[in-house]
Amino acid sequence: MKSRHSHFLRCGMSAIAALAIPLAVAPPAQAADYDVGPIHITQTWARATPKGASSAAGYMTITNKGATPDKVTCVSSDASAQCQIHSMSTENGVMKMRPVAGLEIKPGETVTLKPGGYHLMMEDLKHPLQAGQSVKVTLKFEHAGTVDVDYPVVAIGAPAPGADTGGNMMMGGHGGPMMGPGGGMMQQNK
Ligand SMILES: [Cu+2]
Numbered sequence: 081m082k083s084r085h086s087h088f089l090r091c092g093m094s095a096i097a098a099l100a101i102p103l104a105v106a107p108p109a110q111a112a113d114y115d116v117g118p119i120h121i122t123q124t125w126a127r128a129t130p131k132g133a134s135s136a137a138g139y140m141t142i143t144n145k146g147a148t149p150d151k152v153t154c155v156s157s158d159a160s161a162q163c164q165i166h167s168m169s170t171e172n173g174v175m176k177m178r179p180v181a182g183l184e185i186k187p188g189e190t191v192t193l194k195p196g197g198y199h200l201m202m203e204d205l206k207h208p209l210q211a212g213q214s215v216k217v218t219l220k221f222e223h224a225g226t227v228d229v230d231y232p233v234v235a236i237g238a239p240a241p242g243a244d245t246g247g248n249m250m251m252g253g254h255g256g257p258m259m260g261p262g263g264g265m266m267q268q269n270k
Contacts (some may be wrong), residue, residue, distance in 0.1 A: 111232050111241065117224030118146025119185070123192075125241045126200075126231040128211045136160065136209045138200035138217060138231045139193045139240070144185040148223060151182030154200050155218040155226065161204035163217060168197055177201070182222060195240060200231075211235035 114121040119142060126138040136159065144150055154163035166177040183198060185191050193199050200217060209215060214230045221227070234241060 112230065114227055114229050116221060116227040117150075119144055119150060119152075119221055119224040119227075121219075121227070121229060123241060124229055124231045126202075126209055126215050126233050127195075128233050128236045129205065129209045130236065131208055133208060134203065134205055136202045136205055136215075137195070138202065138215065139195065140200075140229070140231070141190060141192045142185050143190040144187055146224070147187050149184055149186045150224055151184050151222040153182050153220050153222075155220045157200075157202045157215055157217040159206055159209060159215045160202035161206065162202070164201045164203065165193075166199055166201045168199065209233045211238070 111122070111124050114124075122141050122143075124138070124140040126136060129136045138157075142152065152165065154165055157163040165180045165183045167180050168175060168177050170176070179201075180198070183191065191198065202215070202217075211233050214232045217229050217231060219227050219229055232241075
């Protein structure tokens with residue numbers, strides 16, 4: 081059962097131009113804002129993955145406008161068998177990711193999931209994430225409830241939406257051991 085689609089070349093703006101695949105001309109999915117109870121979610125995005133990658137990361141900004149702390153977990157994603165929230169830290173020069181049982185957002189606080197920090201981790205991908213598409217994820221807030229959120233997929237070499245880093249964070253969030261060697265993570269769009 082081979083379900084991997086090969087009609088869209090990940091690395092290929094030039095390939096797209098050459099092949100003139102109409103599908104590739106579709107406008108990129110737009111990020112939307114989401115509200116669930118006093119929780120406001122904005123700047124959602126995910127990074128495209130190279131062929132063969134087993135996991136993908138999603139990012140967003142969450143604000144708690146309420147008066148009580150809340151905790152968010154990832155229930156499911158339509159692109160992967162599992163979804164978790166991970167923290168990332170550097171210990172002795174080594175980047176480490178750990179599952180977070182529930183990411184707390186205090187009253188009045190804004191937490192940004194971004195490369196190099198907290199992120200959604202979609203594991204056991206069913207298919208690569210392709211730029212221009214989006215991933216639907218169900219998030220659960222302990223108090224505010226459940227919300228379906230779309231994460232527009234951004235090309236691997238593209239600047240992170242809302243990032244002020246000039247855009248070459250690249251695989252900042254995910255150069256870890258999960259990706260394995262030879263996964264082609266360092267390829268960039270030309
Ligand atoms: Cu992770």
